Amino acid sequence: MINVQSLRKSYGKHEILKGIDTEISKGEVVVVIGPSGSGKSTFLRCLNRMEEPTSGEIRFENQLITGRQRDLNQIRQRMGMVFQQFNLFPHMTVLQNVTLAPRKLKKLGKEKADAEALALLSSVGLADKRDAYPARLSGGQKQRIAIARALAMKPSVMLFDEPTSALDPEMVGEVLDVMKKLAAQGMTMVIVTHEMGFAREVGDRVLFMDEGRIIEEGTPERMFEHPREERTKLFLSKVLK
């Protein structure tokens, strides 16, 4: 589904990604872990070109999406993204947040867009908030709406950029539950997170990144029980206490 080759990203002289190669298959849930500053968010944001890669190639559904003259807007419609800071549109109701993109980009009629949005809102347990403005919602609710908003475009992959890092601890669970449900439905997901328990439970594969490289990857069992690389061991010993 997504194929990444020799992906590099620099800001000026500072190289954040030093050559990433990986392949993400359809239906796979890939969890990216690593210390802060390891480049994992930058890697994720390169996948839908929220960050412009300095070099390297990314293919999405067998289509090259790096380089000039690619129709990014079309490609992004098929790649949902969820942000650490939710980024809901504060001047719109929950329902408007979810229906905006399908209505404007897919030219869906209001009734159909509303019906689809309500189904999504029900699936994240927030149908009753349809007319609320984001300012009235808790962090956990906001992030569940943000997930529904991304899903409304019917993407074939969902990218999560530390979706629970800005949440109060008691709200982390409700967001992870929604993500678990999504994984169980077979959604292809790439998740940057610090939630090791979640990585272990839901991930099909764990990527450990440090200093702009993938140091080690494998199934969660293998990665958490028998890490091979010293840096992986060191990192896991710090986060799994």
Next chain:
Amino acid sequence: MDLDFGFLSEYWTYFLKGAWLTLQLSFFGVLFGTILGIGIALLRISKIGILRFLASVYIEVIRGTPMLVQIVIIYYGLTNFGINLPPFTSGVIALTINSAAYMAEVFRAGINAIDKGQTEAARSLGMSHGMALRHIVLPQAFRNMLPAIGNEFIVIIKDSSLVSFIGIADLMYNTQTVYSTTYRTFEALLVAAAVYFVMTFTLSKLLGLLERKLSAS
């Protein structure tokens, strides 16, 4: 000193008609100034260096020269190039280019104040840069900018008095007509000041109302 407002019974329509013209001038000045101002603000934050440069030159030149000079250049100066604009049109153009420069800075600040995450979220859904601006950034920026826009409107109402210089029969011009006929200079100017104040004060109250209504939603 004794004030005599007796002339009003005969000349009140001068003030009314003048005020109406002042309102028309200001309305079109702010309307076109806002549209042009958005355009210049977008150039000012564009990725293309030369556009940014041209926009800031425009802003600096217009803000750095007196409006009276701008008005006279547009009305008299352009005749050197064979362009003869009627006074009202010249007045609207001068107010437009002037308020556009100030509005552009208001808009730029307003747009920059919107969190980058808003644009990112819109773009991640597949919206173009223009759509993200129109549906996400500008509506939010506009709400934040409303006080500054209202302020600009008030400034334009007051500054529009300068167009009397090129013979537009606005409130100031008509006031001059009244006192040069009646010799009640001080009283006529007091009336003019009062009418200007009523216009700006009403506008500022209306904008306050609109702001409250917007922030309620």
